Amino acid sequence: MHYRRPGLDRLSHALLAVCCLLFLLPVWLAFTASTHTLGALYSQTAPLWFGEAGWDNYRHLLSGSVGGLGTDVLTLLINSMIMALGIAIGKIAISVLAAYAIVFFDFPFRRLCFWLIFITLMLPVEVRILPTFEVVADLGLLDSYAGLILPLIASATATFLLRQFYLTIPPELVEAARIDGAGPWRFLRDILLPLSKTNLAALFVIMFLYGWNQYLWPLLITNDADYLTIVVSLKRLLTSADGLVPWQNVTATAVLAMLPPVLVILLMQRYFVKGLVDSEK
Amino acid sequence: NTQITWWHAMGGALGDKVDQIAADFNASQDTYTVKPVFKGNYSETMTSAIAAYRADKGPDIVQIYEVGTATMMAAKGAIVPAYQLMASADVDFDPEGYLPAVTGYYTDPEGNMLSLPFNSSTPVTYYNRERLAQAGVEEIPRTWQELGDALEKIVDSGAASCGLTTTWPSWVMLENYSAINDVPFASQANGFEGADARLRFNRTAVVDQIERLTRWQDDGRFDYGGRFDDAAPKFYSGDCALMMASSASYANIKENADFDFGVAPLPYDADVVEQANNSIIGGASLWVLDGLDEARRQGVAEFFEYLSSPEIQADWHQYSGYLPITQAAADLTRKQGFYADHPGTDVAIKQITTGEPTENSKGLRLGNMVQIRDVINGELEEIFSGDVGVQEGLDEAVSRGNALLEKFESARQ
C-alpha cells in the first residue's frame, strides 16, 4: 500500500536518477575516451566529451591487426560470440534432456545421477582450474572452440532450473498426454518443450551472459590469438612494454566487449529477470 | 613451408620491431615462416609457455627474461640447449663472438651456451633536461648522495612534483644496486657457485638504500610507480624528473617524451664503495623448447643465425636501446657513428663492461627467481606504503624467498 507522499516520491525519483547516472559514468567515460587519440588522452584527465578519433579507433580495432593482440577485434568478437552461443545452447540442450530424465522417469540410480549432477552446483570451474586445464590439454582441446565451451557446460545450473520448472508441470498434463497416446519423446516435443519456451529463453539469456563474460578459463586455454575472446584480450591490451596503456584501444575494446551482452540484457530483460528470479527457487 | 612459433614479451614499439624482424626473415627465405606471438609481459610469457609445454602445445621459441634463466636451465629435459641446436643444424655459431658479460650469464658451468641472447639490457638513469635545468641542477649526480641533493633541489624548486621513479624496482634498486656497490644479493656468488645459495640482501647496504628510498618516498623525492614498466608514464608526463629504467626503455621514451632527455649511468653509493662496479644484465634470451621435429630445429637454428648477424643486431640495438649482443654488432654501430650522433646510447654498454666483474656483479642465478621477484615486489610495496618497516619487510622477503630457493633446490635433487 502506498500512501501518497509527493515529497518522498520526488526525492526517490531524484535519488534514483542520480544513481542511474552514477552507474552510467564509468561506461560513459570509457566511451568518450575511446574516441580520442592516445596523445589527446594523456594530455589531460579523462575527457567527458567525445573526441575526433572515434571512427578511426574503432575501424583500426575492428579491421587491423591490433598491436599486442596479433589479431583484429572483430575476430575476438566472433570468438566470444561462438563461445557464448556454444555455452548457452550446449548447456540448455544437455540440461533439457537430463532434467527430463530426472523428473519424468523412474530408473535405477536416479538419485545417484541426480546427486552426481547437482554436486557440480557447488564447485565452479575456478576451484579446480588447473586439473581441468590438464584434462582439456590431455584431450587435445586447447585452442579450440570445444575446449572453450565444453568444460563450462559441465555444471548443473540450467539442469537445476529446468528441473524446478518441470516439477511445476501438473502431473495431470503428463497423464492426459499418456491417455492421448503420447510416448516420452512425443511428450517432450509436443508438450514439454513448447511449455518451457519462456524458461528456455530466460536460461538462454543467463547462459549467454555467463559464457560471454568468462575470463579465467579462456585466458588459460587460448594461446593462439585466433581463439582469443574479447573479454580476455583486455588484459593483453593493458600490458604494454612502455608502461603507456593504450587507453583509447582498451576503452574501445571494453565498449565493444560490453555491447552484445548489454544489448541482450536490455532487449530480453523480461526473460533475464525471470531467469534470475527463477534461479532462486 | 615450416612454421615456427615464437612467443615473446615485446609490447609497444618493440613489439612492432619484432614483427618486422620476423617478417624480414620470412622474406629472406621461403622454407620457414616465423610467427611471433605477443604473450604479455615477461612473467606472463614465461608462465604461459611452461603451461603450454606441459600441455604439449608449447611454442618453438620462447623469450624468457633473465630472471627465469635458472629455472629454464634446470629444466633439462624440456629445452634444447642452443649450442646443441646450432651444432646439429650445422650453422655458423661462435659463442666467442658474443659479449662476455652477456654470454657469461647464459652458459652452463661447462661453458656451453644454453639459450640465445637476444635482448640484453641493463638499467640506466634517464633525466629530463628541462626539469633539471629549471631546478638549477647542472651536474648529473654520480652517487646516491649527490642524487639526493639534486632531487631535493628539484622538488623544492617545484620543477617537478616528483624527483625520481623507477621501473622494475627489484631489478634496479636491489639487484643492480648490489652489483654496482659490490654487496652480495645472495650467497654462493649470487647462485653462480651452487644451488644452495640463499638471499642476503637484508643484511647489506641494501637496507640503507631502501630506507633512503622510503624517506624519499615520504618527502616526494621518490615515487613508486609499480612493477614492470608501469612507472614510465610518470617520466613521460614530466611528473618525475628522473627515472631509472632499462636501457631498452630508450625507444619508448624517445617515442613518448616530448622533452629533451639524457641518459646517465646508475649512481653508486659513496658510503659503500669508492667506485662503481659493473651493473648486471637484464632483458631476455630465446629458449628452444623440446619437442620440435628436424625441420623446425633447422629453421630455428637458421633464424637464430639470422638474429645474431651484425646487421640485425646493430639495428635492434640502435632502435631499442638493448645492448649489442655481439662484438661485431657493437663495432658496426660504432662504425656507423651512432654513438656520436646519439649521445648517451653507449652508457649502458659502458656501464655493464666497467671493470672486472666481482662475484657480486656476475649476475644472478637463482631458482624460482620469478616468484622471488614477486615476493620482493610485494614486500617493497608494503614498505613504501608504510605498512611494514624496512628491515622487517626485507627480512620477510628474504625468508619467504629462501623458502622458494629451498623448494627449488630440493626439487632438483
Add this chain to the structure above:
Amino acid sequence: MSAPFQRHRITPWILMAPQLGIVLVFFFWPALQAIEQAFYVEDAFGLSREFAGLVNFKAVLSDPTYYQAAGTTLIFSLAVAVGAMSIALLLAVMADRVIRGARVYRTLLVWPYAVAPAVAGVLWLFLFDPTLGLISGLLGNMGIEWDHKLNGAQALTLVIMASIWKQMSYNFVFFLAALQSVPNSLLEAAAIDRAGPWRRFWTITFPLLSPTAFFLLVMNSVYAFFETFGTIDTVTSGGPGGATTTLVYKVYQDGFVGQDMGASAAQSVLLMALVGGLTWFQFRYVEKKVQY
C-alpha cells in the same frame, strides 16, 4: 510425485548420457586429479613427480600469505555483499515506491550485470588511473592521494567498488521482485494495526525480504569468491603486496604463475572442501531458519 514414465528402461539413459558424460569428464575427472595432485610434488615443467604425502597441505597451511589471502577473501566478500546489497535495497525500495517508474529504473539499473567482471575492472581502472583517471584526479585535487599500485587498502577498495558496481544490479532485480511480491494486504493489515510507514518497513517488509536477502548473501559471496577473478586480474593482479589476492586468485597464481602444481592443487582441495561445506551448511541449517 512418482515418475509418470515407468516402463521405459533405455530412454532415461539416452537422455542422461550427454550431461553425465560432460560432468564426469569435465568435473569429476579434474576434481579427482586435483585431489591426487595435491599429494605430489612436481616441478614446473612436469618432468619429475614425487609422492609427498601431506607436504603440500602442510606448506599451504603454514604459509602466512595463505591466511592473508583468506582474510582478504573474507573482507572482500563481505564488503561486496554488504555494499552491493545495501545499495540495491535502498534503490529497490525507492523504485518500489514510485510504482510507475519501477520498470524504467530497472532497465536503467540492470545492465551492469551484463558487463563482464574483467570489463568492469578495466572501466574502474580507467576511472582511477594515476595519470588520466577522473576520480583519482578529483581525489588528488581534494588532497587525497590515490595510489592503488602501492596502497593495498586503496587497491582493495578499487576492486570492491568495481565488483559492487557490477553486482548491484543483480541484487536490485531480486529485491525489487521481492518487494513487489510482498502482499499488499499484509501492509494494509499492518496499517490498520497502527504501524506507520517506517515501522511497516522494518517489521513487515524487511523480515519478509530476509529469505531473499539471505539468498543474495550467498550468491554475492559466491560471486565475490569466484567471479571477481577477472576484476582482480585486470585491476591489480593480486597486488600490491598481495593485498588483493583472494583464495581463488592464489590458486591461480601459485599454480600458473608460480608453477607450483602441488601447492595449487592442495589449495584447490581445501577450497572445494570449504565451498562444499558452506553449501551444505546453507542447505542444512541457515536456509531453514529464514524461510517462511
Add this chain to the structure above:
Amino acid sequence: MATLRLNGIRKRYPNGITALHGIDLDVGDGELMVVVGPSGCGKSTLLRTLAGLESITEGELTINDQRVNALEPAERDIAMVFQNYALYPHMSVFDNMAYALKNRGTPKDEIRRRVTETAQLLDLAELLDRRPRQLSGGQRQRVAMGRAIVREPQVFLFDEPLSNLDAKLRVQMRLEIRRLQKRLAVTSVYVTHDQVEAMTLADRLVVMNGGHVEQCGTPMALYEQPATRFVASFLGSPAMNFLPVTAHRGGVVLPNGNPVALPVAIPEGRAATLGVRPEHLIEATSMSDAAAVLDVTVEMLEPLGADTLAYTRLPGLEEWLVVRLDGTHAAREGQRLSLAFSVVNCHVFDSQGARVPLTDPEAQACQ
C-alpha cells in the same frame, strides 16, 4: 460500541473506474451488517473505504457521528479480517495477535493477558507459538479473527473471510463468527458474495450491484419482498423462476397463453416479469387458492435427499421451470406435472426490474 454512517459515499479509482456510486447506509451499534453482491460490484471497495485503505472521493463517513474521511486507517479504531487472512508469515500466532497492541504501546503484561484471553476464546491457546504456515485453513481463519478481536476495536470489517475454506468448515466457521459477533456485540460490516452466508449471518443485509445499493433490510424481508428482480434472483437457491408475462385485463398472460388473475398496476399490453420461487410451485391437486396452473414436463430430476429438484419444461418458456419437490416424491423424468402457485407468492417486476406492488390490498398484506 459504535455506529457507522455512510452518506453518499462515492469512490472513483485513479484509473477512472467508479466503483461506488453514492452509498447511503447506517450500521447500528452492535449490528452485523452483511454486504452481498456479485463479483466486481464494489463490496471490497466499500469495505476498504470504511477501513481508510482507499480514500473517499465524495460523501461522508462518520463513526459515532464523528467524520473520519481524512483519518488514517490506524486512527479509525477498526479491525479488518481479510479474505486471505493477511497473517504476518514471519510472526508467531502470538505476535500476530500482539502486533497492533505493541504498535499502540500497550504494556507487555496487558498484551500477554489480552492475547491469551482471546486465544482461549477462539480455542487457539495451543497454537500461540506456531507460524501461520503451520496452521490449517480453519486455524488461520481463527487467528485472523483473533487478531481483530484482541484489539477491542469499535468496528469489525470482514472481507469474504470464509471463502478460502472448504464447504464443511465454512458452515462451521459461519456459525462461530455469528456467535462471537453476538457475544462481543461489536458493530460489524461483513462482505461476501455467497448469498447463503449472507442470509444466515446478517442482522441486516445490503444487496449491492454495480456500485449501487439495490436493497437493504433483514434477510427474510429481502427474500420475501425483493425490491428488484436482481435481489429476487440473487437470493435463494435454487433461484427464483422468472416468466415473461404481458399485462392483460388487470392480470397477466403467461408465456403458454394462460391468463393469471394478478392485481397489478401495469398498463395493458406492457411486458413484465413474473417471479415464483421453486418452493412455491406446488402440485395443483394439493392447492386450493391457485392463481394459475401450469402443465409442465419433467426433464431432469436432481434428488438431494430431503428434496428433489425437478427441472421442468413449460411450453413457450425457454428456461427450465425449477420445482422443489419433496424427497419422497415419486416423480420420474418425462412425467407430466400440473403445477400451481398462489397470488401471495408472486413477484412481479416491470421491464426495469423494479418490483411492481400488487394492488389488491389483501394480497399486499400477505407479502
Add this chain to the structure above:
Amino acid sequence: MATLRLNGIRKRYPNGITALHGIDLDVGDGELMVVVGPSGCGKSTLLRTLAGLESITEGELTINDQRVNALEPAERDIAMVFQNYALYPHMSVFDNMAYALKNRGTPKDEIRRRVTETAQLLDLAELLDRRPRQLSGGQRQRVAMGRAIVREPQVFLFDEPLSNLDAKLRVQMRLEIRRLQKRLAVTSVYVTHDQVEAMTLADRLVVMNGGHVEQCGTPMALYEQPATRFVASFLGSPAMNFLPVTAHRGGVVLPNGNPVALPVAIPEGRAATLGVRPEHLIEATSMSDAAAVLDVTVEMLEPLGADTLAYTRLPGLEEWLVVRLDGTHAAREGQRLSLAFSVVNCHVFDSQGARVPLTDPEAQACQ
C-alpha cells in the same frame, strides 16, 4: 459401449500406503457410476488404476470382459476428464481436442470433422482458435469434456471435474454433464467428494471410505437406507443428527432420558446411535405417530429462504440438534420447541457403525 468390472482391486503405492483394499464393482453399459467419499479415501487412486495411470497391485480389471490390467492408458480406449482439466496450455482448443486423434494417426479430414462436430455439441465452435487461458472456467471445463468425447472412447472417467467452478456454474455444468452422458450413453465413472453432486448425477452411487466401498446403490436408496453410519452422515445436508442411545426394554433411551419405542434387536444396555435427519424432526403438534418428543431450545437460526435451519440444544446432548423448519416459521432464538419424529424415519447404528434393522415388520417395510 462397454461394461467395466473390478474384481478385488488393491492398490499399494511404492511408499507403502495401501490406497485401495480390494474393490469389487460392476459398471453396466452406459451407466453413470459416481464414486463419492471424503478426501484421501482413494477415489482418485481408483480412477487412475482404471485409466492405467497407476498399476494394479492385485485384482483384475476387465473392460468388456477383457482383462486390461497390463495395458497402457492409450490402449484401453478410455478418456479422462481431470479436476484441473489438464488442457495443454500452448495448444488451441482445436489442437487440444485433436491431439489424441493425431497421435493415433487419424486422417486430417476426419480429425477436422470430428472436432467440429464435438465442438458444436458442446457449444465450443466459436472458441476453437483460442488458447485455454483465454477461456472462462466453464468453457475450459467444456473443452476438457470435448477432448474426452471427440475420441469416442469406451469409457469416460471423471475426476472431480466440477470442483474448480463456482457454485452457480457447478450446478449448471452438472446438469449439462448429466444430459450429455445420457445422450452419448457411454459407460462412465465419476469421482467427487461433493455429496450433492454425487446424489444428483449418479445412476448408481458408490460411497468409499478409507479405501473400502461402504455402500453401493441408487442415490435415494443410500439416502433412505444408509448401510453404515458413515454413509448416513456423508449424504444429506444439513447432515443427519446422531443421538447416543442405550438399548432398553426393546427400545432405546435418549440422552435426555426419554425412552423411544423402537423395535431394534440390540442387547439390553448396549450403546447405539440413533440417527434422525433434520427434515424429519417436526413440531410435535403437527405429528400424530411420534416415536418420541424432544424438548429443545433454539440457539441459533439460519434463514435460508425457503427453509430455516434451527440449531437447537437438547439437554444431555453435546452437539446441536439441527432442525429444518419452513422458511415462514416464526421461530426466534431462545425459543423452546417440542420436536417429534416417527419410527419410520429412524436409523439405528450399532457401536461399529453398522445399520441395525428394525425388527417391527411394518416399520421395516416403510424404510
